[in-house]
Amino acid sequence: MTDPRAQIGTTGKRLSRRSMLAGAAAGVVAPAAIASLGGSAATAQGNSKGDSGKTRRITMYAEEFPDGNVGYGLAPGKASIPGPILEIWEGDTLEIDLVNNTDRRLSIHPHGVNYSVDSDGSPLNDSFNEPGETRTYIWSTTAPYKASGNMWMPGSAGYWHYHDHALGGAHGTEGLRKGLYGALIVRRKGDILPERQHTVVFNDMTINNKVAPHVPILEANLGERVEFIAIGHGNTFHTFHLHAHRWANNRTGILEGPKDPSQVVDNRDLNPGDSFGFQVIAGEGVGPGVWMYHCHVQFHSDGGMAGIFLVRNEDGSLPDGAQAALDRYHGHEHGGDHPHGH
Known part of the structure; x- marks a missing residue:
């Protein structure tokens, strides 16, 4: 491994x-x-x-x-x-x-x-x-x-x-x-700035022109503020789902207060030409670990539209069970041959 x-x-x-x-x-x-x-x-x-x-x-x-x-x-x-x-x-x-x-x-x-x-x-x-x-x-x-x-x-x-x-x-x-x-x-003035940023592009049946298990692992340490920018391209309907983390379905992905009526989601349509972004606190309420992000159209995820959001311990070390989960991800068959980009 x-x-x-x-x-x-x-x-x-x-x-x-x-x-x-x-x-x-x-x-x-x-x-x-x-x-x-x-x-x-x-x-x-x-x-x-x-x-x-x-x-x-x-x-x-x-x-x-x-x-x-x-x-x-x-x-x-x-x-x-x-x-x-x-x-x-x-x-x-x-x-x-x-x-x-x-x-x-x-x-x-x-x-x-x-x-x-x-x-x-x-x-x-x-x-x-x-x-x-x-x-x-x-x-x-x-x-x-x-x-x-x-x-x-x-x-x-x-x-x-x-x-x-x-x-x-x-x-x-x-x-x-x-x-x-x-x-x-x-x-906009006053927007909260992240500590890490990750771009995720669903492009036809690939993520950043790759398919699992070749999709690069996205990382953060427990407690870091992480920004995701999700973009859709190609000719295919997709949805973006992130395990164990959620965000507000508004401009920033962040609630402005306890009475903010914005819908809170962990899955959102991501179609060609669409884009959205949000911030999460890595592992907030769930702890460190190996968390999937993927298209929730089932045959898309089965075909390799799945990646890993690795939340390390606060000191940067791997949490218990993470290596075994990474081994399973890299050893799993994800739908056959696909062209892999850079």
């Missing part, structure tokens, strides 16, 4: 709460892009409509893997599936210089934020990268604001995502199938 540490996915990293809070108090602004392997949580303030906000510029690279899959990364040779988690605060603008290091046309298209037709990322608007081309995409955000007729317009805060919209056709279907996707978070 391989050491479970070697199976850890590249979709989360422990963030220091002390450093985050200290940064917020000092008005420090961290980079807008948080890579799959980490970075620190941003601490910028939200802005109302009309405020200039802050503008940050990052460079992303689209690269092909030896098996033919394709991913986004924040540095040459660092592409991953899913791509890096991108974070901004309401009122801020993110400028992305996308470098296409493949021999196919591709793009980057966001959900949930504002952009012009030039930054649409679609062939319809002639917005894409030719092979070898670098193109700048500009995404802006806004806080809720009062519009004409005394109506309030929603802000940009939410758990969104980005993806290709040009590889293989006008809708980027081949790009999505090959792994060109990632999480986009727009936070």
